[in-house]
Structure formats: C-alpha cells, structure tokens
Amino acid sequence: MSGGRSVRLMITCLVDAFYGxxxxxxxxxxxxxxxxxxxxxxxTCCGQPPFNAGDWDAARRIGRHCAGVFGADxxxxxxxxxxxxxxxxxxxAMLEHPEWPRAWxxxxxxxxxxxxxxxxxxxxxxxxxxxxxxxxxxHGRAIHLKDKPARLLSMVPGLEIVPIADPEQxxxxxxxxxxxxxxxxxxxxxxxxxxVQESGVEELVSGDMGCLMHLRGLIDRHSxxxxxxxxxxxxxxxxxx
Amino acid sequence: xxxxPMEDFARRLRPxxxxxxxxxxVGRVRERVRLLPFVFADVExxxxxxxxxxxxxxxxxxxxxxRFEAACLKHGIQVHWALDAARAREIVLDLASxxxxxxxxxxxxxxxxxIHLNAFLEAAGFEVVETDLGEYVVQIDGDHPxxxxxxxxxxxxxxxxxxxxxxxxxxxxxxxxxxxxxARARLREKFRTASIGISGVNFGVxxxxxxxxxxxxxxxxxxxxxxxxxxxxMGIEKLIPREADLPLFLRLxxxxxTAQRMTTYVHLISGPRREDESDxxxxxxxxxxxxxxxxxxxxxYRDVLRCIRCGACLNVCPxxxxxxxxxxxxxxxxxxxxxxxxxxxxxxxxxxxARASTLCGACExxxxxxxxxxxxxxxxxxxxxxxxxxxxxxxxxxFASVADEPPMWRSGLTLLPLASGLSEKGWSEVxxxxxxxxxxxxxxxxxxx
Numbered sequence: 001m002s003g004g005r006s007v008r009l010m011i012t013c014l015v016d017a018f019y020g021x022x023x024x025x026x027x028x029x030x031x032x033x034x035x036x037x038x039x040x041x042x043x044t045c046c047g048q049p050p051f052n053a054g055d056w057d058a059a060r061r062i063g064r065h066c067a068g069v070f071g072a073d074x075x076x077x078x079x080x081x082x083x084x085x086x087x088x089x090x091x092x093a094m095l096e097h098p099e100w101p102r103a104w105x106x107x108x109x110x111x112x113x114x115x116x117x118x119x120x121x122x123x124x125x126x127x128x129x130x131x132x133x134x135x136x137x138x139h140g141r142a143i144h145l146k147d148k149p150a151r152l153l154s155m156v157p158g159l160e161i162v163p164i165a166d167p168e169q170x171x172x173x174x175x176x177x178x179x180x181x182x183x184x185x186x187x188x189x190x191x192x193x194x195x196v197q198e199s200g201v202e203e204l205v206s207g208d209m210g211c212l213m214h215l216r217g218l219i220d221r222h223s224x225x226x227x228x229x230x231x232x233x234x235x236x237x238x239x240x241x
Numbered sequence: 242x243x244x245x246p247m248e249d250f251a252r253r254l255r256p257x258x259x260x261x262x263x264x265x266x267v268g269r270v271r272e273r274v275r276l277l278p279f280v281f282a283d284v285e286x287x288x289x290x291x292x293x294x295x296x297x298x299x300x301x302x303x304x305x306x307x308r309f310e311a312a313c314l315k316h317g318i319q320v321h322w323a324l325d326a327a328r329a330r331e332i333v334l335d336l337a338s339x340x341x342x343x344x345x346x347x348x349x350x351x352x353x354x355x356i357h358l359n360a361f362l363e364a365a366g367f368e369v370v371e372t373d374l375g376e377y378v379v380q381i382d383g384d385h386p387x388x389x390x391x392x393x394x395x396x397x398x399x400x401x402x403x404x405x406x407x408x409x410x411x412x413x414x415x416x417x418x419x420x421x422x423x424a425r426a427r428l429r430e431k432f433r434t435a436s437i438g439i440s441g442v443n444f445g446v447x448x449x450x451x452x453x454x455x456x457x458x459x460x461x462x463x464x465x466x467x468x469x470x471x472x473x474x475m476g477i478e479k480l481i482p483r484e485a486d487l488p489l490f491l492r493l494x495x496x497x498x499t500a501q502r503m504t505t506y507v508h509l510i511s512g513p514r515r516e517d518e519s520d521x522x523x524x525x526x527x528x529x530x531x532x533x534x535x536x537x538x539x540x541x542y543r544d545v546l547r548c549i550r551c552g553a554c555l556n557v558c559p560x561x562x563x564x565x566x567x568x569x570x571x572x573x574x575x576x577x578x579x580x581x582x583x584x585x586x587x588x589x590x591x592x593x594x595a596r597a598s599t600l601c602g603a604c605e606x607x608x609x610x611x612x613x614x615x616x617x618x619x620x621x622x623x624x625x626x627x628x629x630x631x632x633x634x635x636x637x638x639x640f641a642s643v644a645d646e647p648p649m650w651r652s653g654l655t656l657l658p659l660a661s662g663l664s665e666k667g668w669s670e671v672x673x674x675x676x677x678x679x680x681x682x683x684x685x686x687x688x689x690x
Binding site for chain 2: 011013015016021022027041042044047049050051054055056057058061062142166168169170172173174175176177178179183184185186188191216217218220221
C-alpha cells in the first residue's frame with residue numbers, strides 16, 4: 001500500500017451471490033495497483049435490476065440504501081462491472097438523484113485514475129500463448145468505457161486478444177429481458193458464442209458478470225468447449241507470475 | 242405467465258428468414274461503419290450538429306410550420322393540415338376524387354403505412370400501386386414492409402420469384418435482375434396511365450418551401466411527376482430550417498440508411514408545372530400530419546421527433562435481427578419503433594415493445610441525430626409500470642425490501658430474490674442455472690481481515 005490511497009469496493013450483487021472468485025480477484029488487482037481496499041459490509045445492490053425492469057420505486061429505494069452505504073466521505077468507489085457503474089452515473093441521474101455516489105468501473109479506474117500503463121505493476125509475469133476472446137459489455141457505452149478493459153488486459157505480456165466478428169454486438173442478456181424474452185435472448189447469445197468459437201479460442205473474457213452468467217448458461221446448456229472469465233481474474237493470475 | 246407478443250412471434254420465424262435478416266443487417270452495419278468516416282471529417286460532430294438543427298426546428302415547431310406553409314404556397318404547393326390519420330385519409334380521398342382516373346401510383350412512404358392509406362383508398366374504389374420494388378413485392382403478397390428502408394428484408398429472392406410467377410408477372414426466374422425487369426414492365430404502364438401520385442417527404446425546407454425526397458430506383462421521380470396530381474404526405478417533424486442544412490442531412494441519411502455517399506436520386510420539389518413547362522403535375526398538394534406528434538413534442542420524448550427514418554438503429558439492433566420488423570406490429574420497427582409506437586398507439590396496446598430490448602445502446606450509438614433511445618425505453622417501462630400496465634414478473638418490491646436490509650441480504654437471502662428471477666421458466670428453458678464460482682466473497686473477506 002503506497003501513499004495511503006484507498007478505494008471502496010462495490011462488489012455487485014451477482015458477484016456477491018455467485019462469483020466470489022471475481023470479487024477476490026478484484027481486491028487483489030486493486031491492491032497490486034497500490035490501493036487499500038475497503039469493503040463496506042452493508043452494501044447490497046445498486047438498484048439496476050428493478051430500474052431496467054421498470055420498477056423505479058424499487059430502484060430508488062435500493063439506490064438510496066446504496067447512497068447511504070457509499071456516502072460522500074471516503075475513497076473512490078470502484079466496481080468490477082460497467083453495468084453497475086453506469087447505473088450509478090446514468091441511472092441515478094434518470095432517477096433524479098444525480099447526487100448519489102458515482103462508481104468507477106475497474107479498468108476505467110486503473111487506467112484513468114491509477115495511471116496503470118503496464119500489468120502486472122511489478123515483476124515480469126508472462127502468459128505466453130494465452131489466447132482469449134473479449135466481449136465488451138454494452139453498458140460500457142453509457143459511461144464511454146470504450147476498450148479500456150481490453151486495453152488493460154492486453155498489457156499482460158504474452159496474452160493475445162483474438163478479434164471476434166462484430167465485437168460491438170450485445171450478448172443478449174438484458175437483465176429481466178433474458179427471462180421475459182428467453183428465445184430472442186438465447187439466439188442473440190448463441191450468435192455471440194458462434195463468433196467467439198469462430199475465432200478459435202477457448203476462453204471468453206468479459207467485464208460484466210451479467211453477460212457472463214447468461215453466456216455461461218448457454219455454454220453449459222449446449223456443452224460448448226468455452227471457459228468464461230472476468231478480466232480481473234486474468235489480471236490477478238498475472239500477479240502470480 | 243404468457244410470453245410477450247414479440248417473443249412468441251420470434252419463435253415462429255423460419256430459419257431462412259432469420260438468416261436473410263441477419264446477413265442483410267450485419268452487412269449494412271459494416272458498410273456504414275466503413276463509409277461514414279469518408280463522408281464526414283468528424284462523424285461525431287456531424288451527428289451533434291444534425292441533432293441540434295432538429296432541436297432548433299422542434300423548439301418552435303408551430304412557427305416553423307407556419308413559415309413553411311407560407312413558403313410552399315408561394316410557389317403553388319397547396320397545403321392541408323391533418324390532426325390525425327382519419328383526417329389525412331379524408332383529405333387524400335377528397336383530392337384524389339377530383340382526378341379523372343382512379344389509378345394511384347405510390348412512391349415509398351412510411352407515413353402512408355402509418356395512416357393505412359392504401360386499404361382506405363382501395364375501399365373507396367381506387368387502384369393503388371406501390372412502385373418501389375420492395376413495396377411492390379409486399380403489396381402483391383398482401384404483406385407489410387418489415388423495415389423502414391428495406392421493406393422486404395424478411396423475404397428471400399426465392400419467395401419473390403414464386404410470388405411473381407404466381408401473379409403472372411412473367412416466366413419463373415430467381416434472377417434478381419430479371420425479377421426487377423418484370424416488375425418494371427408492369428410498373429411503367431401504371432406510371433403512364435395513373436392520374437394521381439402519392440409520396441412521402443424526407444425533408445421539408447422551411448425557408449424555401451421545397452419538398453425533398455430521396456430514393457435509388459427512380460420510381461419516386463415518376464410517381465411525383467407523371468400523374469397530373471401529386472399528393473405528398475409529411476409528418477410535421479420532418480422540417481429542416483434552411484437549404485444550407487441539406488448537404489448535412491442528405492449525407493447523414495444516405496450514409497446511415499444505405500451506406501451511400503448520396504442516394505441515386507434527390508428530388509427538390511418546388512411546386513407544380515409552370516405555365517412555360519411541358520411536363521410535371523398540374524397540382525401539388527402537401528398534407529401535414531400531426532397524428533400524435535404534437536403530444537410527443539410537449540413531453541419528455543421530444544427528441545424522438547428528430548428521427549430521419551434511416552433505419553440504422555434497426556440494422557444494429559440484436560433484438561430486431563432475431564425478431565424481424567413484423568414483431569413490432571407497426572410500420573415503425575426496431576428501437577425507434579419500440580419508442581415511437583407506444584407513444585403513437587398508447588402504452589396499453591404497445592407498451593410491451595419498450596420491454597423487448599436488452600438496452601444495449603447500439604441504437605443510440607449509430608443514430609445520426611443522437612436520439613437517446615435506451616433512456617426512452619427505460620422511461621416508457623417506468624411509465625407503463627406506474628399505470629399498472631406492466632405484466633407481473635419478478636417481484637421487485639420484495640427484492641428492494643431485502644436489498645434495503647443488510648442483515649437479511651447478508652444472511653444468505655441475497656440469493657433468494659435473484660434466484661426467484663433465475664428460477665423462472667424463462668431462464669431455465671434456454672440456459673443452465675448459474676453455478677457458484679469460488680468461495681463466497683464475504684466469507685473470504687471476513688476471514689482475511
């Protein structure tokens with residue numbers, strides 16, 4: 001820990017519920033970047049699921065709780081999800097609460113705030129021959145995230161991000177949409193998985209566990225030879241050299 | 242719980258239809274992305290400028306319409322005002338009835354689809370012929386356009402071939418060139434004998450009173466010039482202030498719609514045949530259609546009226562690609578349709594469209610006039626819920642109660658509300674359930690500190 005810099009981790013409800021690995025990787029990555037990580041224990045959800053589903057009363061109630069947990073005092077709020085970051089910046093404004101705390105997406109924070117230009121920050125870990133496909137989560141659009149997660153990932157020496165066809169295409173998750181319109185959602189997802197497979201890789205990396213939960217569900221149902229990972233997991237692996 | 246209409250519709254689509262839509266839309270998106278940087282030094286600046294010009298028009302729409310009318314009248318375009326679809330149809334019928342013949346040729350126009358003009362005129366004894374090739378195909382099939390710009394994107398050429406042969410247009414052929422010539426032969430005769438031509442309008446220029454139409458086939462030129470009466474129907478939002486704005490809008494429209502630097506034809510219509518001219522229509526009428534637009538203008542969805550109907554948002558939309566335009570149950574489909582149709586037809590009837598989106602935001606990214614479509618979809622969802630029109634689904638208020646109580650959330654109840662969504666049939670029908678990966682984060686965190 002250098003210079004007493006600290007961040008507050010917004011873990012996201014999906015990581016909280018299912019993907020402990022991703023949360024652990026996120027903490028390790030932030031610490032390696034030189035930040036002390038605080039995890040406010042009372043955090044729950046940002047409110048996005050009901051917000052997108054059209055229940056804005058429920059979304060406001062959760063958002064208000066979130067604002068209480070991540071009050072104005074304390075370090076920057078960082079989250080391993082473009083979707084949750086977009087909720088706090090774009091969504092809270094639509095709920096007429098622009099004053100509620102805004103979260104940084106992890107890669108955005110590491111590049112724009114921490115000034116990370118190489119990964120890992122120390123040591124010379126390499127991942128020779130590691131080839132992955134990257135799915136850019138759509139909600140990054142709302143916060144102009146662009147290719148920051150992929151850029152961060154490509155800093156790992158030896159790691160190759162193999163281009164996939166139509167990378168700007170959605171994976172078809174869409175929150176409640178995935179349940180209300182399962183067939184359309186699945187067909188969009190299978191298109192995405194087809195372009196991933198056509199690129200000849202076995203690992204699909206993304207920055208949003210919503211996308212990956214949906215894609216993983218399709219991969220398992222269709223027994224496709226693909227692993228799914230959050231990019232924080234690869235960054236954490238790189239720390240182990 | 243019954244499936245939403247779009248989901249049901251999409252399930253019934255044939256694989257060949259889906260493949261056709263997929264390849265056509267993906268192709269257009271790629272071409273558009275390649276072309277636009279060659280047309281505009283700064284694509285982003287062009288979109289921003291176009292959006293602000295449309296906002297300028299909309300800010301004083303009433304005043305602009307009055308000025309536009311005055312400019313039209315100056316060179317002999319007769320202007321009619323229609324508050325709704327029924328009034329617009331009556332005006333058109335009244336004008337058409339004054340003509341000698343009963344044959345109407347039509348240029349491609351979405352606004353006439355919106356007001357269901359063809360069926361109305363046919364019931365009144367007119368023969369109405371669509372002259373855009375794609376529109377002609379849907380007409381002889383008794384079908385409807387499924388895309389704002391590419392009406393038969395849902396059809397294969399084999400389907401067109403069968404249909405042409407059945408309708409006696411010529412010997413069976415699957416060659417698109419031959420099929421086009423068959424339609425052309427039939428349509429030339431119609432242009433020669435029609436006494437009424439009906440078109441839409443792409444842009445109405447306020448300062449000059451000129452009607453601007455773009456196309457690639459030449460049928461709009463014939464429809465608007467060969468018959469003795471030309472009736473143009475225009476949504477009141479289609480204005481642009483100045484002639485000098487045309488280069489920007491013409492290039493944005495052609496680039497976004499068909500990935501062209503310029504359409505093959507651009508028509509600038511400024512009135513009927515003059516005394517010293519030997520051809521052209523003897524009368525040009527313009528029907529200005531409101532049909533709900535004023536109401537949209539006065540609410541939070543005003544910028545939807547910036548739309549120039551390029552169809553770029555349809556092409557890039559993952560849901561449109563899997564559901565097809567007909568799944569939107571209205572002439573305007575895709576993301577713009579999912580916003581516009583509930584506004585025009587009511588949330589009760591069409592509110593489900595706003596929920597049929599992943600909110601991926603690709604539409605907003607490509608929109609040449611920067612309409613924040615995902616925001617509007619969200620707003621419509623909220624509005625529908627507030628009016629009690631949202632179907633019962635995941636119990637979000639219960640989710641909120643848990644998310645508002647950290648001890649409950651922590652005690653493992655985290656999973657419950659999420660699981661209630663994930664255990665829905667909709668999830669498990671097509672996907673495996675999520676599995677836990679790694680130790681629960683909180684346990685790891687607690688043990689480490």
